Amino acid sequence: MKFYMPTKIFSESDCVKKHSKELASLGQRALIVTGRHSSRLNGSLSDVTDALEAENRTWVIFDEIEENPSIETVMKAAAAGLKEKTDFVIGIGGGSPMDASKAIAMMIANPDRDESVLYENIELDHLPVAAVPTTAGTGSEVTPWSILTIHSQRTKKSISHKIFPELALMDSKYLMAMSRNTLVSTAVDTLAHLTESYLVKSADKYSRIFSIEGLRLWGQFKKNLLEDKMTAGDYDTMFEACTMGGIAIAHTGTGFPHALSYMMTYETGASHGVACGYTLGGFVKYYVDQNLKKDVLDALGFETVQDFCRYLEQLIHKPELPDGLWTKDVASIIQNPKRMASYPFEMNEEIMSKYLAE
Ligand code: NAP
Ligand code: ZN
Secondary structure (H helix, E strand, C coil): CCCCCCCEEEECCCHHHHCHHHHHCCCCEEEEEEECCHHHHCCHHHHHHHHHHHCCCEEEEEEEECCCCEHHHHHHHHHHHHHCCCCEEEEEECHHHHHHHHHHHHHHHCCCCCHHHHHCCCCCCCCCEEEEECCCCCCHHHCCCCEEEEHHHCEEEECCCCCCCCEEEECHHHHHHCCHHHHHHHHHHHHHHHHHHHHCCCCCHHHHHHHHHHHHHHHHHHHHHHCCCCCHHHHHHHHHHHHHHHHHHHHHCCCHHHHHHHHHHHHHCCCHHHHHHHHHHHHHHCCCCHHHHHHHHHHHCCCCHHHHHHHHHHHCCCCCCCCCHHHHHHHHHHCCHHHHCCCCCCCCHHHHHHHHHC
């Protein structure tokens, strides 16, 4: 067994303000990495700049991170951070700005290298990263993963380097500004992290503690999520479940629903959570070990796998897949030994194609 979680996590109301000293301890001049709009609207950006000001730190803002961030945007932000002599990075937003901030922190620390270094298997330094999540889905605030869009390959791919944020500052008040689509997509992403991390081959006793507790928490708000009646308490629970999912996948990685989602997102524009949810029901239904499957369903509060699949069907709208996409996507997984090694049982095109019907 192994357990490694170097991120210092604080989660409470007015968290950024209360932990301004921890934020300021990361450097003198921050590169704030965020999306175009939401961090201005939900108050997270002003909380961060107020905290930096209170600690006499300076900052520059890069606010052009798109959903499913591209390598091109990462390089543009890194150039801005280098020019402005920034020495730490703060990612504010959903998984897109948080993932981007990790790759940007690596590129700033290695100014002589081009973007190819992101996918090289070598040890490299990076600037310290702080994460201020404003969605509760990806868990990126506590994972070492950074998933970027590679246009030349028409898909998304995790960079080769593991970069944990030094600090995660979480305040669930930001979540209340999410649209229904973002809420549902991020909730399903967390559900996929928790479920996949419990069922993949690399799961162990420690990682399963986080997966199963996260699933139990997820089950507590599932009815209100479906009925669009989320309370302030539900958002708190969702944040906890999200972080537990992040801690679990930091140890186990993800399984087939995530692997299959990347090409789907690229080709259909489906959000990350919806693309993962597309095959999550099938993944659970055709999972071979009935005891582990029952653990997942019991923790969530579903009596049968059919109930689980029906719930997902009601919650998300599955995208239309263009001709040939499914076959290409499945083939890319079957031919990837690392992906196949995540599954403890036999898998082939025929079995995986059954996922489509769920
Ligand atoms: P996102 O792409 O970061 O954001 C989706 C949308 O939600 C954007 O339009 C964003 O607006 C908006 N938004 C964010 N927070 C908001 C708030 N509090 N109120 C209102 N709107 C808000 O979505 P995400 O699902 O969190 O992240 C998905 C990305 O994370 C994908 O690239 C995925 O591959 C990655 N991911 C990473 C990990 C990991 O372990 N590192 C795990 C799973 C997924 P703005 O653009 O204006 O900010
Ligand atoms: Zn995910």
